[in-house]
Amino acid sequence: MKIMVDILQLLLLILGAPLVRGIIARFKARLQKRRGASIWRPYVELFKLLRKEDLTPPTSSAVFRLAPVLLFGCTVCVAAFIPVAHVSALLGSRGDFFLLVYLLGLGRFSLSLGALDGGSAFGGMGASREALISSLAEVPFLMGLVALAILSSRADITGMVAWTLHQNIFNISTVHILAFTSLAMVVLAETGRMPVDNPTTHLELTMIHEGMLLEYSGPSLALIEWASAIKLHAMLALLIALFGPWGMAAGGSGWGLATALLLYCAKVTVLMVLLSVIESAAAKLRMYLVPDFLGVASAVSALAVIFTMWVKR
Amino acid sequence: MGLVGIATEKILSSFSVFLFLTIILLAVARRISTSVLLFSLQSAIITAEVLATGFQEKLASAYLVGILIFVIKVVAIPRAFFVLTKRLKTVHDVKASTTPSQSVFVVAVMIYLSYAAVHSYGGAVRAPGDSLAAAIALILTGAFLMVSRKKAVMQVLGLLVMENGIFLAALLTTFGMPLVIEIGIFFDILMGLLLMGIFMFRISDTFEHLDVSKLRRLRG
Numbered sequence: 001m002k003i004m005v006d007i008l009q010l011l012l013l014i015l016g017a018p019l020v021r022g023i024i025a026r027f028k029a030r031l032q033k034r035r036g037a038s039i040w041r042p043y044v045e046l047f048k049l050l051r052k053e054d055l056t057p058p059t060s061s062a063v064f065r066l067a068p069v070l071l072f073g074c075t076v077c078v079a080a081f082i083p084v085a086h087v088s089a090l091l092g093s094r095g096d097f098f099l100l101v102y103l104l105g106l107g108r109f110s111l112s113l114g115a116l117d118g119g120s121a122f123g124g125m126g127a128s129r130e131a132l133i134s135s136l137a138e139v140p141f142l143m144g145l146v147a148l149a150i151l152s153s154r155a156d157i158t159g160m161v162a163w164t165l166h167q168n169i170f171n172i173s174t175v176h177i178l179a180f181t182s183l184a185m186v187v188l189a190e191t192g193r194m195p196v197d198n199p200t201t202h203l204e205l206t207m208i209h210e211g212m213l214l215e216y217s218g219p220s221l222a223l224i225e226w227a228s229a230i231k232l233h234a235m236l237a238l239l240i241a242l243f244g245p246w247g248m249a250a251g252g253s254g255w256g257l258a259t260a261l262l263l264y265c266a267k268v269t270v271l272m273v274l275l276s277v278i279e280s281a282a283a284k285l286r287m288y289l290v291p292d293f294l295g296v297a298s299a300v301s302a303l304a305v306i307f308t309m310w311v312k313r
Numbered sequence: 314m315g316l317v318g319i320a321t322e323k324i325l326s327s328f329s330v331f332l333f334l335t336i337i338l339l340a341v342a343r344r345i346s347t348s349v350l351l352f353s354l355q356s357a358i359i360t361a362e363v364l365a366t367g368f369q370e371k372l373a374s375a376y377l378v379g380i381l382i383f384v385i386k387v388v389a390i391p392r393a394f395f396v397l398t399k400r401l402k403t404v405h406d407v408k409a410s411t412t413p414s415q416s417v418f419v420v421a422v423m424i425y426l427s428y429a430a431v432h433s434y435g436g437a438v439r440a441p442g443d444s445l446a447a448a449i450a451l452i453l454t455g456a457f458l459m460v461s462r463k464k465a466v467m468q469v470l471g472l473l474v475m476e477n478g479i480f481l482a483a484l485l486t487t488f489g490m491p492l493v494i495e496i497g498i499f500f501d502i503l504m505g506l507l508l509m510g511i512f513m514f515r516i517s518d519t520f521e522h523l524d525v526s527k528l529r530r531l532r533g
Contacts, residue, residue, distance in 0.1 A: 174330045174443065181334065295414025296341050303337075303421040310428050310442075 005257065006090040013079040013237060017229035018042035020236070020272065027276035042229065049222035057215055059119045067114025068216065068223040074107035075227040079234040083241050085260040086249045087162050096155035097145040101138065104190065104231070108134050111212055111224065118215030126211025129287065133196065133208065136294040137189045143301035144179040144186065148242060150308040151175055161241045161248070169246050178304035180243045185297035187235045189290070192228070194279035196290055233268075236275075240267045317368065324365040329447035331358050332481075333424060336447075336454045339474065340416035344405045345466055349394045352470055352477075355451075356386035359481055362444070366488055374492040382480075385499055390473065390506060397510055398466060401517050408463035408524060416461065423453040445485050451478025465516055465523040469509045476502060 022039035029036025056064055080090040081100050112130055115123035149155050151173070152163035189196045192209040201207055213224055241248075247263035249256035285293055335355040342348045360383045367375025398405075409416065427449035431442050455475025459468045480498070483490055517523055 173327075174333060177330045177334055181337075292413045295412070296337075296417050299414055299417035299421050300337060302418075303424065306421070306425055310432070 002088060003090075005086050006088055006092070009084040009086060010076075010080050010090050012084055013082065013233055014076060014230055017226065017233040018046060020233045020268065021229045023269075024272050024276050024279075027273060028280055031276055031280040042225075046222050046226055049217075049225070050219050052218040054218035054220055057119050060117050060215075064114050064117040064215075065220070067110045067117070068220040068227070070110040071107040071114075072223045072227045074103045074110070075230045075234070078103050078107075079230055079237075081157050082234055082237045083158055083161050083245075083248065084237055085257055085264050087158060087165060087245070089158055092158040093156045097149065097157055097160075098142070098155075100157060101141055101145070105134065105138065107227065107231075115212035115215070120215050122207075122211045122214050126208055126214075129208045130212060133189055133290060133294070136291055137186050137297070140182045140294060140297035140301040141186045141190070143298065143305050144183040147175050147179045147301065147304035147308055150305070157238070157241065161245050162250070164242065165245045165248060165250065173307075174310075175304050175307045176243060178300050178307060180239070182297045182301035182304065183239060183242070185293065185300075187239060188278075189294060189297075191232045191235055193232075193275065195282045195285050195293060198284050236268055236271050237264075239271065240264065321365040321368045324361050325369065325444070327443075328358055328362055328365075329444040332444075332447040332451065336420055336424065336450055337417060339454060339458065340420040341413040343407060343409070343413070345398055345403075345407055345464065345470075346395070346405060348407060348467065348470055349391050352473060353387050353391040355474070355477055356382060356390075359477055359484075360387060362481065363484060366484060370488050372488070374495075377492065378495050381495070381499055385503065386473075386477070390502075393506065393510070394466070394470070397513065401466075401513060401523065403464070403466070403517070403523050406464075407467050410461050410463060410526075416457075419457060419461075420450075420454055423457065424450045427453060445482065448478050448482035448485060451475070451481060454478075463524050463526045465513050465525055468525065469506065469513075472505070472509075473502070 019039060019042070022037075022042045025041075026036045026039050054065075077091065078100055081092070081095065083089045083092070108130060112127035115127040148160050148164075152160045154160050154163060188194070192199055197208040199209070202210055209228065213221060216224060244267060247260055249260040332355060335351050335358070339348060339351050339355075342351060360379050363375055363379040363382060366372070367379060411419065424446070427446045428442075430449055431446045452475050455471045455473070455478060458471030458474060460471075462468065462471065476498075513523065516528070520528065
């Protein structure tokens, strides 16, 4: 029973990911007074890409073919650590948050290698920028999670979520607000959203994530697109699980699970609206301002860790 | 009573967190208008704390002070700032002499210092430690804003943030000063703002900018 619930949660994260993307795009379109594409369009695009031929540059090696697979695998593993509607996950206590952060890092690393192997100039440029951002985002990501781990004295994500679930919803502590601020900024940077990277552009000078995908086509491209959608969904689910898990089911009753699932959908919708408002309101940062943005996130997360000394709840 | 009582308690115990957040955001804010909005938000939080204290200590005068703060600091002063920046036709940038991440680190150190300062005599005052630390952090941040921002407008704003901190500290340690003194302080702020507004117009008239670091030469 429990393993079924865990598998269902993982499937929700993986299969629901393109829908999250579609809905965000729709919200953004509405905010910009466009009608926007159907929310199911990312699925259609994935199917289209999966049926197409996989073209590889003649100079590329096996790294180029393997990178998308490795990226997809890492991202699915990350998703398997995150509880959605029930306080458990498929890989729940089999690894701590360090593993989660570095699985994401491994995915990025393989994609960067693939982009470099593709041989185009833009691939190398995108890879170097991605490496810069991910190395800067790693510090606030880890420190924010460390602050929460100290508070809950657990190192696995599921344990932290279970601890938070037992706290009073109104007794928000300073640590939680600071850690949320820094992790929210990290999520924007990690998933390549607006103030850091523009997910819709293909302009050479500005693109980061898209620059790495230029040489990919067909099923490989589908895997990468799907992986980045899963990453976005998993990061949103992580934010919800760590900072607003109230309503999550702890027992095994079907009724509790159903309400938890509905609540989860509501929470994700709130986050998606927020994300689309940010994306419509904010301008993309210049590349040299991104370190400042992440520096702020690091400072806030350092403050969160320091505050765990003063705040004991 | 029940629900309002709970809300009062929560406001007094956890709203200081949001004050810390406004402090950090003030450190990163790059535009004058953002800073002014943050100041307005900060004053709104303090208004809530004043009203909560008034409810808890059953002080009728605290409600009046709360309304005064709301009218003056949440509505009037930010409005005056917007009018001022529009009239002065100044650039929106605050001209910080530190990068945003440096400012955040400085502010983080200040928050840490204020906690350390409050910690040593935590038992002596009845006030919750978080809020008192927030008050001291507000004073320090106000001073930091005045020192590190080159625009004259931001120096006025830094002074106001400092004043917010002093007010909050007074509120927490004494549960509200007598009404006459409060009104006197508000009058002081308004006069100060008026004077500084005139002064800023003078600066921009004679120097054609508001950058404090360039006020080297004397002009007749």
